Amino acid sequence: MTVIDFKNASVDFPIYNAGGRSLKKRLMQVATGGQISADGQGRVIVRALEDLSFEFSEGECVGLVGHNGAGKSTLLRVLSGVYSPTEGEVSIRGAVGSLIDISLGIDQEATGRENIYIRGALLGLSRRKIDAALDNIIDFAELGDFIDMPVRTYSSGMHLRLAFSVSTIVRPDILIMDEWLSVGDEGFKQKAESRMSELVSSSKIVVIASHSKDLILNMCNRAIWLEHGRIRMDGSASDVCSAYFGG
Numbered sequence: 287m288t289v290i291d292f293k294n295a296s297v298d299f300p301i302y303n304a305g306g307r308s309l310k311k312r313l314m315q316v317a318t319g320g321q322i323s324a325d326g327q328g329r330v331i332v333r334a335l336e337d338l339s340f341e342f343s344e345g346e347c348v349g350l351v352g353h354n355g356a357g358k359s360t361l362l363r364v365l366s367g368v369y370s371p372t373e374g375e376v377s378i379r380g381a382v383g384s385l386i387d388i389s390l391g392i393d394q395e396a397t398g399r400e401n402i403y404i405r406g407a408l409l410g411l412s413r414r415k416i417d418a419a420l421d422n423i424i425d426f427a428e429l430g431d432f433i434d435m436p437v438r439t440y441s442s443g444m445h446l447r448l449a450f451s452v453s454t455i456v457r458p459d460i461l462i463m464d465e466w467l468s469v470g471d472e473g474f475k476q477k478a479e480s481r482m483s484e485l486v487s488s489s490k491i492v493v494i495a496s497h498s499k500d501l502i503l504n505m506c507n508r509a510i511w512l513e514h515g516r517i518r519m520d521g522s523a524s525d526v527c528s529a530y531f532g533g
């Protein structure tokens with residue numbers, strides 16, 4: 287059973303090179319971002335997430351909404367295993383696949399083919415699995431002979447085709463995204479869209495952060511509104527969208 291369970295989870299970032307008292311005071315009043323405070327030694331702390339408790343179960347596609355700095359990306363990173371909570375507990379049952387930064391790990395000097403192995407390893411795929419998927423990835427990317435050229439010779443669209451083709455080969459239980467990926471020229475975009483839909487429908491739980499009301503309404507059946515790191519509202523996508531976006 288795939289399930290995500292947060293119990294009073296918080297994430298703090300200690301900031302070692304923040305300025306003096308006046309800076310702290312000024313920052314505490316800004317409308318964006320997490321909450322800023324100081325610890326016993328006067329060190330500045332940004333509390334990106336505070337006291338989050340919720341459970342996501344199979345069949346849920348959850349949209350995260352909120353102002354800039356509300357904590358959406360931090361929450362996605364906790365779900366992807368990049369950050370651990372500084373307080374509280376997070377338990378995740380199921381394999382997690384993250385499409386947060388599809389270009390992460392791509393080496394400009396290595397060829398497209400070599401980068402498929404590098405990126406695949408970062409996605410947690412074994413060499414055998416990458417070997418088995420290699421032809422599919424190369425065909426999908428449609429880079430022709432450029433697949434054996436260093437990535438530094440690629441245009442930005444070609445780079446994204448490669449990153450997309452390898453990153454979407456995974457079929458995780460839990461899919462984490464910070465936007466709906468739509469890459470390439472017109473022809474490629476259509477293929478990419480259908481691969482994204484396939485990936486979403488084969489995942490048991492999907493979590494996506496977005497500033498787009500249409501995306502959340504079209505895709506999600508639940509949404510969480512974060513405000514300064516706290517849950518302001520957790521409910522159906524339509525209720526949360528009406529409250530957050532208005533209309």
Ligand SMILES: Nc1ncnc2c1ncn2[C@@H]1O[C@H](COP(=O)(O)OP(=O)(O)OP(=O)(O)O)[C@@H](O)[C@H]1O
Nearest residue numbers: 299319320332334353354355356357358359360361
């Ligand atoms: N590595 C970090 N070090 C220090 N503070 C951080 C770090 N990452 C995030 N923060 C802080 O945590 C808070 C939440 O940031 P986060 O990136 O999660 O927001 P977000 O909701 O994704 O914002 P946006 O909509 O602008 O992408 C912000 O105040 C940000 O300054």
